Structures are given as C-alpha cells and as structure tokens.
Amino acid sequence: MEWISLISKKHILYEKPVIDELNIALKNGDHKRFLLLLRDIAIDKKIQSIANKTGFAREGIYKMLSINGNPRFSFLLPLIDTLDLSLQIKKKG
Numbered sequence: 001m002e003w004i005s006l007i008s009k010k011h012i013l014y015e016k017p018v019i020d021e022l023n024i025a026l027k028n029g030d031h032k033r034f035l036l037l038l039r040d041i042a043i044d045k046k047i048q049s050i051a052n053k054t055g056f057a058r059e060g061i062y063k064m065l066s067i068n069g070n071p072r073f074s075f076l077l078p079l080i081d082t083l084d085l086s087l088q089i090k091k092k093g
Contacts, residue, residue, distance in 0.1 A: 022085070032067050039065035041083050053082045 018037060025034035042050050042061060051058040056075065064071040064079070071079075080087060
C-alpha cells in the first residue's frame with residue numbers, strides 16, 4: 001500500500017482521522033505506517049520542539065520515525081507522550 005500523508009498545507013488533520021489511522025496501523029501490525037503517521041504528527045508539531053522536550057536528537061527522531069525505523073519501546077513511549085497521545089492495551093474481542 002502506498003503511503004499517503006495526512007498533513008494539510010497548514011496543519012495536520014490531527015484529531016480523529018489520524019488517531020483512527022494510528023489504531024488501524026497497530027491493529028494490522030503495520031509498524032511502518034504507524035511510525036510514518038507519528039512522523040507526520042511530529043513534523044506538524046515541530047521536530048525541534050519534540051527533540052527539546054524528549055531530549056532526543058532531532059536527527060534521531062527523523063531516523064526513528066522513518067520507513068526503516070525500528071525504535072526501542074523506551075524511546076517510543078516518551079515520544080508518543082510528547083505528541084499528546086497515549087497507547088492503551090485492551091483485551092481482544
């Protein structure tokens with residue numbers, strides 16, 4: 001499936017559409033799409049600001065959220081928190 005960015009000219013379509021897409025990516029095990037969606041949100045929220053808040057290098061965030069990114073969970077959780085998102089585990093069914 002070809003990647004389609006959800007970023008508009010002025011700001012990301014951040015509320016429900018992107019959150020739904022993140023959840024679909026997780027449900028489908030599509031970690032690449034999940035990381036690229038997080039990257040789009042991070043770009044919209046200004047990567048440098050995220051880097052300052054997390055203590056991660058700006059270049060490291062780009063690399064972590066690239067199509068070949070494979071971030072450690074210990075890096076992913078603070079990044080998700082800084083993006084004003086959270087992960088939730090639920091029982092299937």
